[in-house]
């Protein structure tokens with residue numbers, strides 16, 4: 187049996203057509219179902235649907251053999267024990283630094299020092315700025331990062347953007363690009379050895395489906 191952990195939310199919507207192309211169809215509609223474990227048209231494959239940020243943990247401990255995880259989540263995850271096998275080329279977006287319009291007009295990123303940044307991505311933000319020798323006070327949030335600069339919680343945010351509509355609606359502009367993000371196929375290291383043959387066959391199908 188092989189378990190694939192899928193991220194709820196945006197990644198799920200794009201994961202299902204990809205899996206269908208790989209010959210794996212859940213027996214129930216995962217978007218509406220409340221079930222967390224669902225059988226598929228493939229007798230040896232089950233799907234687990236969990237929070238995006240929990241996918242690396244399930245795969246790391248072998249509760250899932252494979253997982254679909256956002257690169258943002260993988261960058262933030264501090265455990266190893268995962269193989270990043272394949273860029274699934276879905277749920278594409280960018281991790282960026284943004285700040286209020288009026289602030290951006292007279293801001294120069296080359297002169298940044300001691301930044302106060304609100305974000306869900308504390309580790310990634312600290313790593314990014316530490317590498318450039320810029321000190322940061324990072325404030326951890328769990329959502330709606332765009333609000334923070336509007337009410338004086340922070341000067342800037344680090345967040346994901348796709349179209350930039352949410353930024354614009356809140357008077358923010360992108361001032362620095364940190365990383366291009368997409369969902370990746372990850373594998374448990376032990377599964378990759380112990381279940382080598384079936385896993386490899388399944389990964390190959392997914393690879394074909396990505397093309």
Ligand code: ATP
Pocket residue numbers: 193194195196197237238239240255256257258259277278279328346347348349367368369
């Ligand atoms: P949680 O409930 O665990 O906090 P979440 O609310 O961040 O999750 P989503 O907003 O659906 O859930 O994001 C899940 C993943 O989808 C992100 O980790 C990222 O990889 C991807 N993603 C987020 N925003 C976008 C976007 N604008 N465009 C494309 N992909 C995105």
Ligand code: MG
Pocket residue numbers: 329
């Ligand atoms: Mg979200």
